[in-house]
Amino acid sequence: MSARRRTVTPTRIAAAGLAPLALVAYAAVPAAAHGSMTDPVSRVAACYAEGPESPKSAACKAAVAASGTQAFYDWNAVNIANAAGNHRALIPNGQLCSAGNDKYQGLDLARADWPAGPMSAGPHTFRYKGTAPHKGSFELYVTKDGYDPTKPLKWSDLEPAPFAKATDPGMQNGDYVFSGTVPNKSGRHLIYSIWQRSDSPEAFYTCSDVVFGKDNGGGNGGNGGTGAAPSTRPSTGNGTGTGTGTGTGTGSKPSEKPSAPTDQQIADGAGKSSVEHNGHGDNDPKTNGAAGASLPSPSSPAPANPADPGASAHGNLAETGGNSATPSIAIAGAGALAVGAAVLFAAARRRATTAGRRGR
Template sequence: MRKKIGAALVGLAVAGTTMLATGSASSHGYTESPISRQKLCANGTVTNCGPIQWEPQSVEGPKGFPGAGPADGKICAGGLGQFAQLDDPRGGAWPTTKVSSGQNYTFSWRFTARHRTTDFKYFITKSGWNSNQPLTRAALDSQPFLTVPYGGNQPPETLSHSGNLPSRSGRHLILAVWTVHDTGNAFYACSDVQF
């Protein structure tokens, strides 16, 4: 009886370790350009960020945005409570990347686990949105201004692609969504920009 219980405990320990290992390997990517809120926390530009400062690559939530995915007000954190600081607008004081309307902009990603990818989508806030409120779908254009299909391929460690920015003025937020091809998840990155 003792041998069976011991074997069962060892089996559970191995299964748990395997699940932890595969779970941690399943989340990893963020935008470097325009710089995302999670990268600003990780590089120390912004402080009081909580655990995202140690794992900027882990903002992973349900895919299907905007029809599915994280709830309104929790989009920048991918719906993950431990990263709620990313949803805090900080009085509109997040550092911004300077951009221009119509600019052919190069978006850059860094991956620490390179998943097969369906696409990358980029949404932007509407004119008149409130930068003092957490991000909601109503604050964003309903359609992405840029979609980059990736055909189920695996990206390299870093990836860049270009697209034209829409016409805007003032402060805005770009939401980048990396859709993983073979899981039910996507990665979310919010970048504050100044036109």
């Protein structure tokens, strides 16, 4: 065996052993994303802040009764795994706040007494808590004049175009922060957010109740309301709630203002959350994703509700990143493979050396 042959053989074997290192480093970067609007506060975040076990407002009590407590410990996961921009096609009318997820059906209760924060026309700084940060795009819609909160929210209740859009906004203290100009409204309204991931078809949705000026309990088109509309879906909550979620609010008086969950509340509830942050794209049902799942095409029909005219799909926008677990996972995997590669290299070198001696 020539010297060149003896050199190349161990090198090739070592390269074959080391090749998986690049793969494990790539595969160990999880696609992770969760969060919810905190200014203006979303319904799910407000009810979590009140406490899933003992909410204070009538609306949150009704929502927990309809969905169970677990939905609110999982406050940052109102999502569709394979949305791919087809939001209007995939989410039926009356289920916008839950994004069509039975788990969060309490958020769809048509009530005029959801805790609502003050809002005014003009420039506003929005905040969205990103509990598993990544890059993506935000779109905010507001309800049309004449919105009646005592009726189930439909796509046609929203203004056709978003009043605020942001791509890859910066973060401050764990919040995505971006600006927009709020249109002129009066009375009770709702701001609907869509957060579309840029590396994945997954998207997140929130409903935030707001009041422009005086809270008349029913928006411009409201009539004082009954404060509740029974859900058409059976309760599937796996927490303590078992009621129908109709509540007792009258909608005739201003509701209390919502509060966003504090960092301490988020930390305290993390142990009760069933949300998995590191497994999107695998076959674990907890992630709402499946390997190789086909993505809906922009022209696919709605499963329960036709898409409104003008609905469009959003493409990939940017690159995502991993989370704090990424380096340790990558290092552990790389280390194990490095040991195996070293053994292969040593064995190949011994064989090459022995063969060379015999050939002399």
